[in-house]
Amino acid sequence: MARRGRLSRGCQTCRKRKIKCDQILPACTQCRKSGWVCPGYADIVERMFQYHNQQVDSTISIVKLGKARVDEVKVVKRLSKRVSAGTVGKISSLSLSLSEISLPQGIAQPLNDRAIDYFLSTHALRDKGEIRGYYEYLFTLPITTWPETSTCLTAAALAAWGNACHSAEMLKEARTFYGRSLRLVNAALADPVRAPETSTMISILLLNSFEALMSDCLESMSYSDGHMRGVMMIMSLKGPSLMESREGVQVFLHMCRCLITYCIMRPVEVPAEVVGLRKYAVRFLDTRDPAWMMEEVMIRLAKFRAEVEAGGLVESDEIIDTALRLDDELSQLTSGLHRYGQFDTIATLDADTSLPGYHRAYPDMWHVYIRNYTRTCRLILHSIIQDELESHSASLLCKGHNLRSQSRLKSQELIGNICASILQYCENMRQSPSHSVI
Missing domain, CATH: 4.10.240.10 (Zn(2)-C6 fungal-type DNA-binding domain)
Incomplete structure (x- = not known):
């Protein structure tokens, strides 16, 4: 009994x-x-x-269930002496509904967490020793304790995963989080104490990633100007103190890269403050790093584009010569990347003839970033060359009739290589029936 x-x-x-x-x-x-x-x-x-026996077991179970419900009510009554009446109502409804919840067989990860996992695996590097400045600090800093940063991360992550899954519902949720993020970050920037904090800097970078993920073209990046102004304001406030820690140097490199890219696309010259801070950062970094050398060329590219746009350079011969010289530097830089890791060329059986017909599988996300940054800059340079040749064709016969066709072919090759860039996420990619290794 x-x-x-x-x-x-x-x-x-x-x-x-x-x-x-x-x-x-x-x-x-x-x-x-x-x-x-x-x-x-x-x-x-x-x-x-x-x-x-079984009958006694059933009787005891019924008795225990009824006693549990009574005990729950007793707990709520005891708590009511310590908390307000409104809180008691919430506790009571929660306590009395626990027995009605049907627990799932397995533990399902929330959608936002799965999106963040995807974002970290596809947009952030692991810290392996070298300072890269590609979101590797997200793994070491207490992001979840910073409300504005964690909200911005959720927005960017939902945008990345929503694009990958072609999910309109997920992209809608991403925009909702983006609206919350803007309010939180603007409040932080308006506070002189919170504005220069690391959490604010990372939040702005995540918002900039959201803009890039959700925008179809440069004109649709409506808030990009504001984000970059926020980055410049923080750089001016903190100066060299940005680089007091390893994570600080990583965040600084990331901000520099975003600013330089923004200046190329607008086009405007990279601010002198940024160039000065990069000279200060040399003491913490290896200037032989391909990413550092690429950004040095990108700074000159931004200045070149700004001069062409403002009319500082008007002679077509000079414009084309400068563009070809910068393109050659970037080409040599790309060739030098082979010593940092090889890629596999994988043929694809795509029905769409506009696709390159192959993938280039790189062993590390960093290799994809560097190569595609250089390819994009070279595309801009070849676009300038083609524009000059088309608008002043009569006066540029000395350049040779083949320059225009060569530039177009090079542009097509660069676009194909960008579209074909993938990561070696899994070994079964090589064994897939739709791929064959060349």
Whole structure:
């Protein structure tokens, strides 16, 4: 039968005589005084288990369920003496509804967490020693404790995964988080204390990634100007103190890259403050790093585009010569990347003839970033060359009739290589029936 009340810890003799047992080892006082052999103390855990049939089990389960509901009400009443009436209502409704919840068979990860996992795997590098400045600091800084940063990360992550899944519902949710992010970041920028904090800097970078992921063209990046102004404001406020820690140097490099890219696309010259801070950062970095050398060329490219746009350079010969010289530097830089890791060329059986017909699988995300940054810059340079040749064709016969066709072919090749860039996420990519290694 079901046991009621608390189990006695005394010896069997004292329990039968219904007297108090002092449980002294090796024998209790009551047994020693009476001259009896003390039987000792049984394992209380072992005594808790009873043998009973299925009918008794069912009865006990029903009794326990009813008692549990009564106990829940008692807990709520005790809590009501300590908290307000409004809070009691919430606790009561939650407590009384617990028994009605149907627990799933497995644990399902929330959508936002899955999106963040995807974003970190496709847009952030792991910190492996070299300072890259590609979101690797997201793995080491307490992002979840910063409300504005975690909200911005969720927005960017939902945008990235929504694009990958072609999910309109997920992209809608991303825009909702983006609206919240803007309010939080604007509030932080308006506060002189919070504006220069690391959380604010990272939040702006994540918002900039959201813009890039959700925008179809440069004109649709409506908030990009504001984000870059926020980056420049923080750089001006903090100056060299940005680089007081490893994460600070990583964030600084990331901000520089975003600013340089923004200046090329607008086009405007890279601010002198940024160039000065890069000179200060040399003491922490290896200037032979391909990313550093690429950004040095990108700074000159931004200046070149700004001069052409403003009319500082008007001679077509000079414009084309400068563009070809910068293109050659970027081409040599790309060729030098082979010593940092090889890629596999994988043929694809795509029905769309506009696709290149192959993939280039790189072993590391960093290789994809560097190569595609250089390819994009070269595309801009070849676009300038073609524009000059088309608008001044009569005066540029000395350049040769083949320059225009060569530039167009090079542009097509660069676009194909950008579209074909993938990562070696899994080995079964090589064994897929739709791919074959060349």
